[in-house]
Structures are given as structure tokens and as C-alpha cells.
Amino acid sequence: MTNEVLNTMKARRSCRCYLDKMPEPEALNAVLEAGTWAPTGMGRQSPVIVCIQNKADRDTLSKMNAAVMGGNGDPFYGAPCVAVVLVDKTIPTCVEDGSLVMGNMLNAAESVGLSACWIHRAKEMFETAEGQALLKKWGVPNAENLRGVGNCILGYAAEGGKKAPAPRKENYVVLVK
Numbered sequence: 423m424t425n426e427v428l429n430t431m432k433a434r435r436s437c438r439c440y441l442d443k444m445p446e447p448e449a450l451n452a453v454l455e456a457g458t459w460a461p462t463g464m465g466r467q468s469p470v471i472v473c474i475q476n477k478a479d480r481d482t483l484s485k486m487n488a489a490v491m492g493g494n495g496d497p498f499y500g501a502p503c504v505a506v507v508l509v510d511k512t513i514p515t516c517v518e519d520g521s522l523v524m525g526n527m528l529n530a531a532e533s534v535g536l537s538a539c540w541i542h543r544a545k546e547m548f549e550t551a552e553g554q555a556l557l558k559k560w561g562v563p564n565a566e567n568l569r570g571v572g573n574c575i576l577g578y579a580a581e582g583g584k585k586a587p588a589p590r591k592e593n594y595v596v597l598v599k
Contacts, residue, residue, distance in 0.1 A: 430533045437537035439583035440501040444475060445576055449534040453576060454505060456530030460522035463515025469523045470568065472560055474504045479556070486552060487573065490543040497541055501575035506544055511569040520571030527574045537579040544570025
């Protein structure tokens with residue numbers, strides 16, 4: 423069986439080198455909207471997506487993320503846009519809910535001609551005073567109860583930004599009839 427959604431999922435690869443070009447608004451909005459349609463536990467819709475398009479805040483996030491790893495490079499690989507997924511940590515399914523939002527956005531990016539990659543360490547970034555201050559600066563409601571799940575970097579792939587897919591491993595699926 424083949425269809426457009428399955429083809430998109432098979433074609434999507436994490437991009438690790440981006441052009442210095444902001445995503446077109448129509449494509450970016452489609453990706454963000456896809457995130458809002460992710461399934462959530464009991465339909466609570468606990469995730470919040472904060473889309474950073476200005477270079478100063480994007481660079482601040484990059485430095486924060488690098489600091490968590492003990493480095494100083496750009497863990498966002500030059501991507502001009504970062505969609506941070508946060509969740510209400512009082513919801514029992516918060517991490518799963520945020521992960522599904524990330525997955526929807528990654529696949530949606532591929533479907534509209536953008537490239538994306540899940541960059542981890544959002545939890546550690548927003549546990550800091552600096553992270554909490556950014557959430558307040560951005561006017562994010564309920565900031566004190568939010569936990570970071572992931573950073574979805576977005577943009578257009580530069581030459582060599584995506585690798586070919588690895589073959590699927592044996593025994594990935596076990597059918598029990």
C-alpha cells in the first residue's frame with residue numbers, strides 16, 4: 423500500500439545543514455498547525471509551541487542548548503527558525519503529548535518542502551532561570567508549570583544537509599497472530 427502520507431514519512435530525514443533563509447510563512451504556518459493536531463492524552467492539548475523567528479532569540483537558544491552539552495557550537499546547524507515544544511508538567515502524558523507534536527511537525531515540514539530536525543535538551547534549557555525568563559519575556563502562559571520536550575529546527579536544507587536513509591533493521595516488527 424502506498425499513499426502520500428506514508429511516502430512523506432519514508433522520505434523525511436533529519437537535516438543538519440541549513441540555508442540562511444527563513445521559511446515562507448505559508449509553509450511555516452502549516453507545520454505549526456500540524457503540531458496542534460497531534461493526539462494528546464484525553465484530548466487535553468497540554469503542549470505549547472513557541473516559534474522563534476528572530477535571530478537574537480534563536481541564537482540565545484542555540485547557546486543555551488550548547489551549554490547543556492558543555493560546548494559552544496551551534497546545535498541548531500544554522501537553521502533560522504526554532505519551534506520549541508513545551509508541555510504542562512502536571513499532565514501525566516505530557517512528554518508523550520509533546521513528542522507527538524514534534525513528530526507531526528517533523529513530518530509536516532517534509533510535506534511542505536521544509537527541512538527539520540529534533541534537537542533535544544529543551545527540558546534542561548527551560549529548567550534554568552534564563553529559560554524561565556525567556557518564557558516570561560515571550561508572554562507564554564503558565565510558564566512556571568512548563569517543561570521542554572524538544573526543539574524543532576526548521577528551514578531549507580543546504581547541500582549535504584540530509585543523508586540517505588539507513589535500511590530498516592531486521593525484526594523491527596514482530597507480528598503476533
